[in-house]
Amino acid sequence: MSTAKTNTSVTCADLGFTWPDGTVVFEDFTLAVGPGRTGLVGVNGSGKSTLLKLMAGELVPTSGAVKVSGELGYVPQNLTLNAELRVEQVLGIERIREALNAIEAGDTREETFAVVGDEWDVEERARATLDRLGLEHVTLERQIGDLSGGESVLLYLAAQFLRRPDVLLLDEPTNNLDLEARRRLYEAVASWRGTMVIVSHDRQLLDQVDQIADLRGGEVNWYGGNFTDYQDALAVEQEAAERMVRVAESDLRRQKKELADARIKLDRRLRYGKKMWENKREPKVVMGERKRQAQVAAGKHRNMHQERLEEAKERLTEAEEAVREDKEIRIDLPETEVPAGRTVLVLDDVVLRHGGRAELDVRGPERIALVGRNGAGKSTLLRTVVGEIPAESGEVRVSVPTKYLPQRLDVLDDNLTVAQNVGVFAPGATDNTIRSRLARFLFRGRRADQEVRTLSGGERFRATLAALLLAEPPPQLLLLDEPTNNLDLASVRQLTSALQSYQGALIVVSHDVAFLRELGITRWIRVDEETTEIDPL
Structure with a gap:
């Protein structure tokens, strides 16, 4: 398991976030993400998408702060685009294209040239980016409402790749993409040179990353390498954790037996002392002192074994917590049998x-x-x-x-x-x-x-x-x-x-x-x- 890079691009300091209904997602959460491609994984409900929204400024922290170094791009899980927008507007090049057309028509005003700046080849780069993601058939003038859900996702991704922000956040980017589109996205992600944080369940996409951040229980554990490397490391960890559970269970059984044996011995001593008292074989003062010492010794012995038992229980609890038993949905589907010929x-x-x-x-x-x-x-x-x-x-x-x-x-x-x-x-x-x-x-x-x-x-x-x-x-x-x-x-x-x-x-x-x-x-x-x-x- 590795540690996060020190040259950070995104920092969450003492971050807290609670939904209006009182549901706490993060409390005193700390994270530092450095350059490179990071895969953010975790079970559903662990807060992955919420964390990306906090990084992107879509949500406001309840406490703490999020700091992003440089320009940020964000592709959310569920896109809501105005169907009447044109492709050029989503790509953010509409004003530049208008200025270029005006210059070609003879406009020599300084403000028109200022709009273009250094973006003289923006149309060529936009076209190349669209083509790279499989949108060769989509014109810059086309409306979003004419595109499919997968094409809309690709267009939004194209807009981010065209901008080349310093930090790019992707939330389930392969949703709705066909096999060819996914392949193109894998290639684009593999060639990314800035800071990228990806939330995804797509194993092939996560195999393009440099490190895995595992969000679990409000904390992040870091693993070097891609998703396959992460799974291998996790398997080793879990094997060791399960072994520790077996050791702790064995120790707990032993401590329970020792406590039971100690209680049997103490009961025997107490019965022997009572018999000696009843037979009055020694002076009363001597027997009283022996009784007092026996009770003190018995109490210490019993407390020692009880403490050892409690310690064994704590070790077992700690070992069990290290073993992952991620809850899964359990669906009993209704009786819906349909006859073969119906x-x-x-x-x-x-x-x-x-x-x-x-x-x-x-x-x-x-x-x-x-x-x-x-x-x-x-x-x-x-x-x-x-x-x-x-x-x-x-x-x-x-x-x-x-x-x-x-x-x-x-x-x-x-x-x-x-x-x-x-x-x-x-x-x-x-x-x-x-x-x-x-x-x-x-x-x-x-x-x-x-x-x-x-x-x-x-x-x-x-x-x-x-x-x-x-x-x-x-x-x-x-x-x-x-x-x-x-x-x-x-x-x-x-x-x-x-x-x-x-x-x-x-x-x-x-x-x-x-x-x-x-x-x-x-x-x-x-x-x-x-x-x-x-x-x-």
């Missing part, structure tokens, strides 16, 4: 908005993966199925209760608590029933009363998934759009396990091929100009 969904010669044709017949508990490049229409197809977007033509027939988990996780009311949101989806369920079910999603006690707006990305996902799965009636067709985007690796494993046991029909949009394979996908469909069944990836 029609679940039919898309009959459907023409989607923005083009593309979809022909699809889903029967029984099929598991379908929708794959394809960013902007191909995968999310549009799902939203057409649930009626959010009308089809241009053709017919959509859904025959079973259906629930849809969107990329943006915007189905919950930010101003309601987690429990209240679930109540909206299941109005017939009692408060006790809702809370007992939410516990399986790790929302226990006060956590069920957190307002949704205070949740981390992973917590919001769990809350959204809980609301959908606990809805009335339970879904027999689940539509999932990039469901692993905001989950830590432990939660991805648990989600995979839960979906493997799901008896209904499943349609999943994902760029995580390993996740899709583990789900037991039965049909792979590429979405482009038209839906086409393909061989398994």
